[in-house]
Every structure is written in C-alpha cells, then in structure tokens.
Amino acid sequence: MLRIAIFIGIWAGMAKQLDYHTIREIFSRFQKADPEPKGELEHVNAYTLVVAVALSAQATDVGVNKATRALFKIADTPQKMLDLGEEGLSEHIKTIGLFRQKAKNVIKLSRILVDEYNGEVPNSRAALQSLPGVGRKTANVVLNMWWHYPAQAVDTHIFRVGNRTGICPGKNVDAVERAIEDNVPVDFQHHAHHWLILHGRYTCKARKPLCATCIIRDLCEFEDKNL
Template sequence: MPKPLPYATQVEIFTRFREAEPEPVGELHHLNAYTLVVAVALSAQATDAGVNRATGPLFAVADTPEKMLALGEAGLIEHIKSIGLYRNKARNVIALSRILHEEYGGEVPASRAALEALPGVGRKTANVVLNMWFRHPAQAVDTHIFRVGNRTRIAPGKDVVAVERAIEDNVPAPFQLHAHHWLILHGRYVCVARKPKCGACLIADLCPYPEKTLP
C-alpha cells in the first residue's frame, strides 16, 4: 500500500478545496436528524437525486418516527417505490422508526454505536449523520471517496474502513469536519471513475495519479 501524501501537500490540497467551497454540504435533502437518517438509509445503491424526488413528498407527511409509524410500511412503499430495494428499505425504516420512538423518545442518538444498531443503518450512514447533523469529524467513505483517497494518495487504503482511518490519520485537523464532503464532491464531479477530468482539477499538480487525462 503506497504511503499517504506528505502533510504539507495535504494542507495545500485541502486549502484549495476550502477556498473553492468553504462550507460544502451533502446533497440529500432532509429536514431534521431523523429525516437525514431515513434519506441516507434510502440512498444505498441509489442516486441522491432519485432519493430526493421520493423523499420530498414523503417528508411532507412523515418527518418524525411517530408520523412514519402512522404512515405504515404500505404507505411508505407508495412513496419510495421508485427507489431500488424499496421493500427491504421500507421494512428497515419502519423498524428503525419504532426503535427511535420506543427507546429514544423519537430523538436520533448522537452515538455511532447506537446509530449502527438501527436496522438498515451501517457505519457509513452513521458517519454521515454524525458529521452532517451533529458536526462530528466523522468520515463517511463511499465508492467516490475510496477512489479519490487511493488515486490521489490523500488517504490510501485497501478497504473503506482503512480509507476512513487514513483520512482521520492524515488529513490535517482543521479540515477534518468537511473532508468527506470535499472528497465525495471531487469524486462525483471531477475525479470520476473512468475518465477523470484532470484538466478541471484543482489539485492536478499535486496528484501523483499516473494516468491523468491532461492535454
């Protein structure tokens, strides 16, 4: 496994990201911590845009665990059937809503362990909620961040947990809060999988990737 980029290079990279986008935000629409949990759980193997189309009308009628339980699994399915794996996701959302209602008074816990114990909520979902809602410097690693972390050597790792730890260990502390947002947006729109847009890349001169698409 290659070594991560030197500290000074990391500082320069994230300084450029911050100058371009000082306060990056996630692209999943939500109204509160609960709707964020639901949106991220629904986004597995689905696009943010597709989830947002479904959750707009859904959250208008069910933005708390209690309202979701009143809607019921069948009612939820009617709202999310355009999303892949919607039956299993509906089952999980109703189950996690029941747990939040019965065990947490309808509130979303600010604990990774408690979040991961909810049906349909894995480590990535828990980290997104901790970061976006509770503003913890948690790193939610998806396929985009995994690719960017390894391709640029900002945070190399053999799996998503290793990349998560590499971000925590190597990205300078002042940039930790927004690191995963900068990396996911970079991977989604610039450092794409097949033909990275290196000519439009803010950090092309600092990136050691050998197969750049520069002119």
C-alpha cells in the same frame, strides 16, 4: 458490478501516501473553492437525515431526493412514519432500488426510535449502528452533518479519490477512513468527506476523470492523469 470491483481493487494501493504539506495544500484549495460544502441529500431534521441516508444505499442522491420531498412533508418524525405504515412508505419510495427492504428497515428503525429513544435520534455511533439499515457510513454521515462531529463517511467516491490521489489510500473503506483521520489536518476534518465526495462525483470521476480541469492535478499521484 464485477468491473467496478476490479477497478476498485486496482485503485487500492495505486498511489503512495502524500505528505502532510501536500495534503494541507490540497484541502486549502478545496476550502478556497467551496468554503462550506454541503451534503446533497435533502432533509429537515436528524430523523429525515437518517432515513434519507439509509435510502441512498445503492441509489443516487438525486433519486432519493425526488422520492422523499413529498414523503417528508407528511412523515418527518418516527411516529408519523409509523402512522404512514410500510405500504404507504413503499408507495413513496418505489422508484428507489431495493425499496421494499428499505421500507421494512425504515419502519423498524422508527419503531425503535419511538420505543427506546422517545422519538429522538441518538447521537452516538454505536446507537445509530444498532438501527436496522444503518451501517457505519450512514452513522458517520449523520454524526457529521447533524451534530458536526468530524466523522468520515467513506463511500465509493472517497475510496476512489483517496486511492487515486494518495490523500488517504487504503485497501478497504475502514483503512481509508483511518487514513483520513490520521493524515488530514484537524482544521479540515469536519468538511473532509464532503470535499472528497464532491471531488469524486464531479471531477475525479470513475471512468473519465476530468484531470485537465482538476484544481489539485499538480499534487495528485494518479499515474494516468496525463493521458
């Protein structure tokens, strides 16, 4: 973890902010390669999306999907999750890191949704962030993926790509989020965070970025891309 923190600190401010025309060309290429990028967390409705994203903290999407496929078949609403109970939920998600605390949070947020929102997931960032285990990133994912609001959910992949490339540099996730909102053309805002996540996950990797096959290599400000 310390090494990762050091790397993140080095990346912050590493590349200069790219200009508008370069950023537009980058996202034009992303769009051409993948016109409709999708999040990789499996879900069947807004509620299961909230749960899946909450469970994905410090865990991989693959690992969360393996755990939730069976879970969401029997508990796809807040009330059904409450009926399952904390212990029952824990049995389904015990392969996920921090599963006990996550189970507590999911049960608590399910109770709030039943008692205060008639079992429905609210569609405001403030209301979402008031739920246990739901931070700004989770709220933004739900707003973007379910309600198609151009919210930018900045994770470690986006933070890395934003700072390496110069698309959206910033010293912390809030600064990177603002940089995306300020610098990415509005017609690319809806899918921006998906394109950046997928680029970071499969091409602009943390330790060994695949610069030789990168579709934006000629536009990127990453100093080590030619090594």
